[in-house]
Amino acid sequence: MIAQRTAVPGVAPRSPAPLRQAERTSRALRRSTRLAFALLVILAFVSPIYLTIVNAFKTNAAIASSPQSVPLHPTLRNVSAALSQPGHVLELGLRNSLIVVVCSVALLIPLGSAFSFYISRKRTRVRAAVMAALAAGLMIPPQITVLPIIKILTLIGLDHTYPGLILSNLGGGYLSFAVFVYVGFMRSIPAEVILAARIDGATGLRIWWKIVMPLVRPATATVGIFLSLWIWNDFLNPLLIIGPLTGQTVTVGLYDAVSNQVQPDYGLQFGFMFLAALIPVAGYLLAQKQFRAGLTAGSTR
Amino acid sequence: MKPLRIRLARLDTGLGAIAALAMVLYLMFLIVPVLLSLKTSFTNQNILFPTSKFVGLANYRTALHDMQLRSSIEFTLALAVAVTIVANAAGLCFAVLLNRTSLSYRVLRTLAFLPQVISGIIAGFVWSWMLSPTGLVNHILTGSGLVSQPVNWLGTPQLAQLSAGLVVSWVLSGFTTVVYLAALQNIPRELYEASSIDGASSRQQFRMITFRMVAPATTISVVICLITVLKLYDIITALTGGGPAYATRSIAMYIISVGFSNDAYGYASAIAMVLLVLTAIIALSVTTVLRRREVEL
Numbered sequence: 157m158i159a160q161r162t163a164v165p166g167v168a169p170r171s172p173a174p175l176r177q178a179e180r181t182s183r184a185l186r187r188s189t190r191l192a193f194a195l196l197v198i199l200a201f202v203s204p205i206y207l208t209i210v211n212a213f214k215t216n217a218a219i220a221s222s223p224q225s226v227p228l229h230p231t232l233r234n235v236s237a238a239l240s241q242p243g244h245v246l247e248l249g250l251r252n253s254l255i256v257v258v259c260s261v262a263l264l265i266p267l268g269s270a271f272s273f274y275i276s277r278k279r280t281r282v283r284a285a286v287m288a289a290l291a292a293g294l295m296i297p298p299q300i301t302v303l304p305i306i307k308i309l310t311l312i313g314l315d316h317t318y319p320g321l322i323l324s325n326l327g328g329g330y331l332s333f334a335v336f337v338y339v340g341f342m343r344s345i346p347a348e349v350i351l352a353a354r355i356d357g358a359t360g361l362r363i364w365w366k367i368v369m370p371l372v373r374p375a376t377a378t379v380g381i382f383l384s385l386w387i388w389n390d391f392l393n394p395l396l397i398i399g400p401l402t403g404q405t406v407t408v409g410l411y412d413a414v415s416n417q418v419q420p421d422y423g424l425q426f427g428f429m430f431l432a433a434l435i436p437v438a439g440y441l442l443a444q445k446q447f448r449a450g451l452t453a454g455s456t457r
Numbered sequence: 458m459k460p461l462r463i464r465l466a467r468l469d470t471g472l473g474a475i476a477a478l479a480m481v482l483y484l485m486f487l488i489v490p491v492l493l494s495l496k497t498s499f500t501n502q503n504i505l506f507p508t509s510k511f512v513g514l515a516n517y518r519t520a521l522h523d524m525q526l527r528s529s530i531e532f533t534l535a536l537a538v539a540v541t542i543v544a545n546a547a548g549l550c551f552a553v554l555l556n557r558t559s560l561s562y563r564v565l566r567t568l569a570f571l572p573q574v575i576s577g578i579i580a581g582f583v584w585s586w587m588l589s590p591t592g593l594v595n596h597i598l599t600g601s602g603l604v605s606q607p608v609n610w611l612g613t614p615q616l617a618q619l620s621a622g623l624v625v626s627w628v629l630s631g632f633t634t635v636v637y638l639a640a641l642q643n644i645p646r647e648l649y650e651a652s653s654i655d656g657a658s659s660r661q662q663f664r665m666i667t668f669r670m671v672a673p674a675t676t677i678s679v680v681i682c683l684i685t686v687l688k689l690y691d692i693i694t695a696l697t698g699g700g701p702a703y704a705t706r707s708i709a710m711y712i713i714s715v716g717f718s719n720d721a722y723g724y725a726s727a728i729a730m731v732l733l734v735l736t737a738i739i740a741l742s743v744t745t746v747l748r749r750r751e752v753e754l
Binding site (some may be wrong): 191193194195197198199201202205208220223224266268270271273274275289290292294295296297298299300301302303305307308323324326327328329331332359360361364385388389391392396407410411414415422425429432433436441 | 469470471472473475476478479480482483484485486487488489490491493494497551554555561562565567568569570571572573574575576577578579580582583584586587591592593596597627630684687688690691694695698709712713716717722725726729730732733736737740
């Protein structure tokens with residue numbers, strides 16, 4: 157399983173020429189066997205996603221008879237049926253989810269990074285206490301906070317509204333996650349850089365925006381990608397905070413549409429799931445470079 | 458020195474204001490809700506009755522004898538342990554397999570995270586179709602002649618619990634793979650080169666280098682898997698709805714059903730507190746044990 161680093165300089169070239177030829181062929185063979193094995197394992201692993209895509213374009217009869225095949229006679233019936241649900245749950249859901257994700261992440265990034273910069277300049281004891289309080293946010297299950305959050309939102313007149321849902325997203329575990337990522341990255345910024353700007357009379361806000369933010373761009377990418385995915389896929393908070401009446405996010409809309417089917421129409425389900433997953437999957441694939449950069453940089457901190 | 462510090466403090470007012478806002482939001486939507494939940498857990502608050510009164514530890518005493526709560530705790534704990542082991546083993550194997558620089562491996566690495574990208578609701582629904590009597594798994598099993606009758610994977614309590622473990626492990630393996638890949642990319646190549654000059658076999662290299670060097674990643678990955686399963690709601694809701702016969706109902710699902718279907722907020726809050734304490738104990742003790750292991754390895 158493990159990396160075989162056969163190319164050790166000073167060892168390999170000692171063998172005579174014909175043997176080296178044979179060794180090279182066997183090494184090439186081993187390499188392609190390994191790739192074939194990896195391909196097989198990972199394709200099997202992601203097969204449920206492949207099935208969602210291909211079956212979204214098949215008739216119910218084709219789904220039942222050959223669920224694993226590619227759609228030989230592709231049909232758009234499922235996708236268009238999903239798009240013409242009563243009350244346009246899918247279109248509205250996609251719009252609502254986009255609004256919630258964009259607003260929440262656009263507010264969480266400046267809140268999280270400015271807060272991280274502020275406490276990273278505080279004394280160690282203060283910082284440790286704040287970080288411990290924030291660690292609780294990563295651990296506390298949303299089921300514990302969601303009932304009181306609805307009460308608090310009712311008190312300020314924002315219950316069952318999207319501003320209420322977005323506001324509650326700003327406060328919980330999402331903020332903790334953002335702060336943890338940012339604080340890790342900010343530790344690597346040399347104190348001299350900040351001090352130099354200080355001596356020039358720059359305000360804290362200006363240093364944060366002009367110097368710190370450009371330096372922690374990989375952290376911003378990590379935070380942005382993970383929070384977007386989590387908030388888009390969140391089920392419990394929108395379900396309970398928005399409630400059934402006001403129109404829903406796409407995840408809750410999908411759940412309602414599928415679980416309310418008396419007779420399962422798998423074609424329609426796949427069409428619905430395909431469209432619901434399209435935006436996060438496309439966004440993830442587009443942000444690949446940032447995703448990788450953020451992860452490698454994040455783990456070296 | 459003092460005037461300078463005052464001047465610097467004034468420079469920080471804007472930044473301090475944003476930091477204060479973040480803190481207020483955190484207090485308002487996390488700390489205060491937890492305290493409110495704690496307070497509610499000592500009352501008989503119920504949406505059907507306008508007034509509620511302090512009942513002391515009555516809700517907690519009820520919880521002690523609640524067999525439905527006990528079975529959901531047992532299921533959730535077993536699921537957390539099983540999923541954490543499976544997802545971490547799979548994630549480490551996948552990461553070792555995919556830790557190559559060529560384009561093909563990069564594409565495969567991108568694909569491996571996909572189970573985390575789709576929502577738990579979609580994962581639950583796709584798998585509930587795959588595991589249904591007419592679904593793909595039975596299609597393959599009956600087609601290859603391995604079984605004569607389709608297996609109802611979600612139909613009996615034991616099989617449904619097993620299936621839930623499989624599906625949750627599938628989702629979390631996408632995450633653990635990425636965590637271990639990031640860790641593997643930080644192991645200095647010299648370690649492998651030096652050990653292969655010393656004649657170490659690839660199995661020895663895995664045991665002596667890879668396995669030890671990923672120890673910090675293991676700590677993070679294990680703790681996040683445990684916490685995720687302890688508060689799990691969406692995947693199982695879509696996969697089994699908690700059935701059959703409540704065999705796959707997680708603690709989180711039980712809290713929501715008590716609080717929202719039965720409207721017993723007081724009792725739901727008490728169970729929520731039990732879940733909070735359980736999560737805290739498990740997360741803290743596992744972190745302590747694994748941190749110590751990091752040093753020893």
